[in-house]
Amino acid sequence: MDKVTDIGRDIGEYIRQQRNNAKISLRQLSRLAGVSNPYLSQIERGVRKPSAEILQQIAKGLRISAEALYVQAGILDVPTGGPVPDAIRADTGLTERQKQVLLDVYESFRRESTAAGNTDDPSDPPPPRAEPTAERPADIAGEE
Numbered sequence: 254m255d256k257v258t259d260i261g262r263d264i265g266e267y268i269r270q271q272r273n274n275a276k277i278s279l280r281q282l283s284r285l286a287g288v289s290n291p292y293l294s295q296i297e298r299g300v301r302k303p304s305a306e307i308l309q310q311i312a313k314g315l316r317i318s319a320e321a322l323y324v325q326a327g328i329l330d331v332p333t334g335g336p337v338p339d340a341i342r343a344d345t346g347l348t349e350r351q352k353q354v355l356l357d358v359y360e361s362f363r364r365e366s367t368a369a370g371n372t373d374d375p376s377d378p379p380p381p382r383a384e385p386t387a388e389r390p391a392d393i394a395g396e397e
Contacts, residue, residue, distance in 0.1 A: 262299030264308075264326045269297045271315050285314030302326070309349075318342065319349050 272282050279297070283290040287310050295301040296311075303311065305328055312319040320342065323329040341347070341355050 264303070264322065265297040265299040267322070267325045268293075268311060268315070271317055272297075275315055277315075282311070282314050286310040287314075320352075 272279065277285075279293060280290055283293040286293065286307075288307060292301065293311075296303050296307075303326070305323065305326075308322040308326060308328075309319040312322050320329060337359055338356055341352050341359070344352065347355070
């Protein structure tokens with residue numbers, strides 16, 4: 254039970270920190286997020302643990318990723334990094350649901366490659382193509 258209390262307090266502190274960084278008042282955030290001022294105050298103080306839906310509304314009000322709040326609240330695991338997942342998460346043209354689907358597909362391909370024995374890092378650039386030379390004409394220089 255203490256762990257739940259700690260998570261509630263941690264998420265509240267994180268929300269307060271993000272709100273202060275955004276330089277908006279508790280009242281402004283409650284209006285932007287569509288939650289009551291007293292309820293938001295209770296969340297920030299760790300008295301209440303918000304649902305995923307409320308966290309999403311708060312994230313929208315703060316203009317931050319809902320995923321960041323979900324991780325802080327213990328709803329999601331800490332995301333693994335790398336250039337592809339980071340680019341997907343940073344894309345503002347995608348919804349949170351679309352981002353999650355893309356990340357799931359990407360991770361399934363990575364697991365499949367690992368299981369098949371392909372240990373190359375997929376973020377590594379492809380090997381350079383051979384340049385044509387007198388001994389190696391252009392028609393076969395690009396062949397591997």
